[in-house]
Amino acid sequence: MIKPLGDRVVLQAIEKEEKTASGIVLPETAKEKPQEGEVIAVGTGRYENGQKVDLEVKKGDRVIFSKYAGTEVKVGDTEYLVLRESDILAVLD
Amino acid sequence: MIKPLGDRVVLQAIEKEEKTASGIVLPETAKEKPQEGEVIAVGTGRYENGQKVDLEVKKGDRVIFSKYAGTEVKVGDTEYLVLRESDILAVLD
Amino acid sequence: MIKPLGDRVVLQAIEKEEKTASGIVLPETAKEKPQEGEVIAVGTGRYENGQKVDLEVKKGDRVIFSKYAGTEVKVGDTEYLVLRESDILAVLD
Amino acid sequence: MIKPLGDRVVLQAIEKEEKTASGIVLPETAKEKPQEGEVIAVGTGRYENGQKVDLEVKKGDRVIFSKYAGTEVKVGDTEYLVLRESDILAVLD
Amino acid sequence: MIKPLGDRVVLQAIEKEEKTASGIVLPETAKEKPQEGEVIAVGTGRYENGQKVDLEVKKGDRVIFSKYAGTEVKVGDTEYLVLRESDILAVLD
Amino acid sequence: MIKPLGDRVVLQAIEKEEKTASGIVLPETAKEKPQEGEVIAVGTGRYENGQKVDLEVKKGDRVIFSKYAGTEVKVGDTEYLVLRESDILAVLD
Amino acid sequence: MIKPLGDRVVLQAIEKEEKTASGIVLPETAKEKPQEGEVIAVGTGRYENGQKVDLEVKKGDRVIFSKYAGTEVKVGDTEYLVLRESDILAVLD
Numbered sequence: 019m020i021k022p023l024g025d026r027v028v029l030q031a032i033e034k035e036e037k038t039a040s041g042i043v044l045p046e047t048a049k050e051k052p053q054e055g056e057v058i059a060v061g062t063g064r065y066e067n068g069q070k071v072d073l074e075v076k077k078g079d080r081v082i083f084s085k086y087a088g089t090e091v092k093v094g095d096t097e098y099l100v101l102r103e104s105d106i107l108a109v110l111d
Numbered sequence: 112m113i114k115p116l117g118d119r120v121v122l123q124a125i126e127k128e129e130k131t132a133s134g135i136v137l138p139e140t141a142k143e144k145p146q147e148g149e150v151i152a153v154g155t156g157r158y159e160n161g162q163k164v165d166l167e168v169k170k171g172d173r174v175i176f177s178k179y180a181g182t183e184v185k186v187g188d189t190e191y192l193v194l195r196e197s198d199i200l201a202v203l204d
Numbered sequence: 205m206i207k208p209l210g211d212r213v214v215l216q217a218i219e220k221e222e223k224t225a226s227g228i229v230l231p232e233t234a235k236e237k238p239q240e241g242e243v244i245a246v247g248t249g250r251y252e253n254g255q256k257v258d259l260e261v262k263k264g265d266r267v268i269f270s271k272y273a274g275t276e277v278k279v280g281d282t283e284y285l286v287l288r289e290s291d292i293l294a295v296l297d
Numbered sequence: 298m299i300k301p302l303g304d305r306v307v308l309q310a311i312e313k314e315e316k317t318a319s320g321i322v323l324p325e326t327a328k329e330k331p332q333e334g335e336v337i338a339v340g341t342g343r344y345e346n347g348q349k350v351d352l353e354v355k356k357g358d359r360v361i362f363s364k365y366a367g368t369e370v371k372v373g374d375t376e377y378l379v380l381r382e383s384d385i386l387a388v389l390d
Numbered sequence: 391m392i393k394p395l396g397d398r399v400v401l402q403a404i405e406k407e408e409k410t411a412s413g414i415v416l417p418e419t420a421k422e423k424p425q426e427g428e429v430i431a432v433g434t435g436r437y438e439n440g441q442k443v444d445l446e447v448k449k450g451d452r453v454i455f456s457k458y459a460g461t462e463v464k465v466g467d468t469e470y471l472v473l474r475e476s477d478i479l480a481v482l483d
Numbered sequence: 484m485i486k487p488l489g490d491r492v493v494l495q496a497i498e499k500e501e502k503t504a505s506g507i508v509l510p511e512t513a514k515e516k517p518q519e520g521e522v523i524a525v526g527t528g529r530y531e532n533g534q535k536v537d538l539e540v541k542k543g544d545r546v547i548f549s550k551y552a553g554t555e556v557k558v559g560d561t562e563y564l565v566l567r568e569s570d571i572l573a574v575l576d
Numbered sequence: 577m578i579k580p581l582g583d584r585v586v587l588q589a590i591e592k593e594e595k596t597a598s599g600i601v602l603p604e605t606a607k608e609k610p611q612e613g614e615v616i617a618v619g620t621g622r623y624e625n626g627q628k629v630d631l632e633v634k635k636g637d638r639v640i641f642s643k644y645a646g647t648e649v650k651v652g653d654t655e656y657l658v659l660r661e662s663d664i665l666a667v668l669d
Contacts, residue, residue: 019483020454023446026479053184059480062446067161067254068439068625074116074155082113082184082193089479091425091454100454100479107119107182107193108152111112146277160254160347161439167209167248175206175277175286200212200275200286201245204205239370253347253533260302260341268299268370268379293305293368293379294338297298332556346533353488353527361485361556361565386491386554386565387524390484391669392640395632398665431666434632440532440625461665463611463640472640472665518649532626539581539620547578547649547658572584572647572658573617576577 020093022100025064027075029055029083029099053085054110055099064103073103080110113186115193118157120168122148122176122192146178147203148192157196166196173203206279208286211250213261215241215269215285239271240296241285250289259289266296299372301379304343306354308334308362308378332361333389334378343382352382359389392465394472397436399447401427401455401471425457426482427471436475445475452482485558487565490529492540494520494548494564518547519575520564529568538568545575578651580658583622585633587613587641587657611643612668613657622661631661638668 022028032054057079063070075081088101115121125147150172156163168174181194208214218240243265249256261267274287301307311333336358342349354360367380394400404426429451435442447453460473487493497519522544528535540546553566580586590612615637621628633639646659 020480021483022480023475023478028480065438065443066158068441069161071158082186084182089456091479093454093482103116106116107184108113108115108121110186111114159251162254164251175279177275196209199209200277201206201208201214203279204207252344255347257344268372270368289302292302293370294299294301294307296372297300345530348533350530361558363554382488385488386556387485387487387493389558390486392666393669394666395661395664400666437624437629440627461642463665465640465668531623534626536623547651549647568581571581572649573578573580573586575651576579 020059020091020098020100022059022061024061025073025103026061026100027057027073027103027106028059029081029088029101030058030096031055031099032080053082054080055083056080058098060103075103075106075109082107082110113152113184113191115152115154117154118166118196119154119193120150120166120196120199121152122174122181122194123151123189124148124192125173146175147173148176149173151191153196168196168199168202175200175203206245206277206284208245208247210247211259211289212247212286213243213259213289213292214245215267215274215287216244216282217241217285218266239268240266241269242266244284246289261289261292261295268293268296299338299370299377301338301340303340304352304382305340305379306336306352306382306385307338308360308367308380309337309375310334310378311359332364333359334362335359337377339382354382354385354388361386361389392431392463392470394431394433396433397445397475398433398472399429399445399475399478400431401453401460401473402430402468403427403471404452425454426452427455428452430470432475447475447478447481454479454482485524485556485563487524487526489526490538490568491526491565492522492538492568492571493524494546494553494566495523495561496520496564497545518550519545520548521545523563525568540568540571540574547572547575578617578649578656580617580619582619583631583661584619584658585615585631585661585664586617587639587646587659588616588654589613589657590638611640612638613641614638616656618661633661633664633667640665640668 020028057075057077059077060073060075063072083101084105084107087105088099091098091100113121150168150170152170153166153168156165176194177198177200180198181192184191184193206214243261243263245263246259246261249258269287270291270293273291274285277284277286299307336354336356338356339352339354342351362380363384363386366384367378370377370379392400429447429449431449432445432447435444455473456477456479459477460471463470463472485493522540522542524542525538525540528537548566549570549572552570553564556563556565578586615633615635617635618631618633621630641659642663642665645663646657649656649658
């Protein structure tokens, strides 16, 4: 298991099948870097003025994150993205 | 639904039909990037010295924001702009 | 109406008729960017160590501001300048 | 009257007649930018950790300031320099 | 013994035998810089708003860290990496 | 008299007669910029988290300071160096 | 005696006789800049949120420090290194 530290969050990116306006499915290399992911694990929280505060996102949330944010890590054969919660823009409900 | 985190706000840009001084309607490419938007959703608030504080803007507000601020995201077919409340300059009443 | 957020202030620039030392009135393009303005609206205040503090300037004040500070916005046909109070140098009495 | 905001100070520069080592009086263009000034007005104070604190300098003080600090403004025919108190190095007694 | 100061952590990098997709074992120079390590020693803690706080990782933890973070030091014949806890992304369980 | 503000200190540099290893006295231009000085006056103190704290150095102290720190000022015929106390590295006893 | 200010530490670098893998002793110019030193004197402490806190290292400690950190000073014929405690990575026991 992978447990992020502090205000960090572990995501798995969600690849969207991408079609052009005319309906053509794009091959891998023509797609944009995905900006959606599923939260796999969250850190223990962050400090606000000396008080520990829980993160806003939780395991299972589907989130939108800043393109190019975070660090890609590979554990076994799975690719994860570890980023700070502040690089997560919004939760999709 | 899209729920922004912390001090972030989700907007939908308001495109103004733009005319030149002489009354000619400008084609898409000659327009300036819009700086007006409608607030779609607001985050849970921001911390000021360890205390959580509500955002000043609310759903439905018509706002002016810093050109080039924020991140454009697409959910389904809708384009949103996610930015920090501090990138919003003023509310139009 | 335009209502600035937080520590922001909305100004209308005051154009001074500019003369050279020899008394010649300068055409538009030879003038310096104005640094004087009238306060149109002020934000709700700023936070100092977790406490909300009123701004020092108020509607109607004639102020001097940092050249190039702030963002120009157009509401209807009026040009405003939205800047942070910290970009205002002094009030003229 | 010109009233600076917050931690700002309004000065009038004091031009020193400058002589070279050999006693020759230097023409305007060969002089260094003055670093001495007289305090004309002081701001309402600055915040230290949420508490308002008076400035150290007062009207009439003769001060030494950082070369190139501050903003030159002209009110009527008088040239002033508006700078933050932290750009004032020392008071001459 | 090596005892890190404050919020610093001493790691020993874990070299993974790396194979390409086709099963070929890569020679030293073709491998990526390792991002996994074992915690050898942790500092006395860090300050959060004037309060000393223990680090989250402990001796023996297997961690993932930011590529290129920290400083390599050699004590006797052993190579260590000394980095700040904030450069550790996650603990592997 | 010159009275520095806040956390500032006024020094007079101490020029050391410099000899090379072989005993040759170096002419002015071949000397390094001095890093030793005598404290002439100290500011009223600095703020730490809202509390005023006295400076550590005092008038008469012989100190070592960061090369190139501070601002040179001339009062009458005397050259002073005004720097922040944090640019003073150590006191020589 | 040399007494560092605040959070500063005075070190004397420890030069290690360096041999290559094949046992050849390296001449001066081929050696790396030393990263080990002995603590000669420590400052009076640093402030954490308005409270004075003792430094972690003490006179006599053998420490590892960041290459290129600090300022070299010469007092009499002795070369010292003055650096901030935060540039010390670890203590060797």
